[in-house]
Amino acid sequence: MENKAYTLKNVLLETGFEYEADEVVSTKTALFCIGIENGKIKSIEPNHSHAEGIDAKGRLLLPAFKDMHGHLDKMLFGLPWQAVSAKRKTVKDMIAYEQQMIPEWLKTSVARTEKLIDFLHSYGTDFIRSHFNVDPTSGLDSLYHLEEALRHKASSLAAELVAFPQHGICYTRTESLLKEVAKMDSVDFIGGVDPYSIDGSIEKPLELITQLALDNGKGIDLHLHERGESGVKTIEFLIDKALENPQLKGKTYVSHAFALGHLSASETERMAERLAAAGVGIVSSVPFRGTIMPIPTLRKHGVEVLIGNDNIQDHWSAFGSGNMLQKAHLIAALYGYSTEWELSRALAFATRYVLPLDDKGAQQWPRAGDAADIVLVEASCSAEAVSRMSPIIALIHSGNIVFKET
Incomplete structure (x- = not known):
């Protein structure tokens, strides 16, 4: 209907x-x-x-669910079952594997993306922020295939798109492709990944990402798996950029941001205050291995915390369910939200508040x-x-x- x-x-x-x-x-x-x-x-x-x-x-009426971090263009959904390989231990290992497999995956990606969207619908999701690969291996084909699938599903799903140089900007010379895609109206955010460990510099790739966002009226959504000093410095860099450029406030996000889960209590409070002041949000897939993110502290200070499934049957993880209500349930369990009031508030993580x-x-x-x-x-x-x-x-x-x- x-x-x-x-x-x-x-x-x-x-x-x-x-x-x-x-x-x-x-x-x-x-x-x-x-x-x-x-x-x-x-x-x-x-x-x-x-x-x-x-x-x-x-039956109870609730707002439809919003998945705020996914990869509709790149997953194994619709292919025969395949668990994660123990041989690929680092992000650079994954880059090498993707360079090998992307040409094959692209052959069926439109139909499989549509099938995955149907799967998300069965769990009540009608919106997704999806990253799409921009890299020398796929060129812009990941975007074009994703756009085709989204056109076919326009009556049932809304989406935001993030240009994602998964294979690094400098590491695989993706700068020119990223500049090209940043001009496209269908793209909402400029992304990136682990600038220090992949590209060998925090400043160089982030200066480019920030400038492309400013020049083209886009937001920023950066994958950051790095813990320790480089992770903290990367988050601080984006905070400073958002403070210097108010047009980035409320449009800048750090996905994963695992460094925040390994700080002292006082340092976590300080970072939460700075994130809130700069309007920089955190996007989390909750939970992730041994890292428990300080979501209560971030929310206490007014930081926008968005939740997504991230990996749904792909080569990175075997555990993505596609179920946003499960994500709200996991957050409630992790942080001890068990009263009627607390559980009702936890629903906000599935509905974007x-x-x-x-x-x-x-x-x-x-x-x-x-x-x-x-x-x-x-x-x-x-x-x-x-x-x-x-x-x-x-x-x-x-x-x-x-x-x-x-």
């Missing part, structure tokens, strides 16, 4: 919190009818169980005029959905019914 007017009846919405003394002990809900027209929520009315429309059967109730329990979503980007979940409230990773019954994107359990 594409952009037709219709009604969802028997829809469960959260309406507030129940308190005992000062503690939230449960979430209040009620049934409603939701009118959808031209890709938006047109009306929210008390439930009429005998009204004509699609019966939600009391769109929540049905504000922190005090006032209803704030959905409202008439909001985009009809929604999921129906087999749960009684947000807290239960996070705790139990409740099944997704349906996904609607811009009013289009994308996925529905049969």
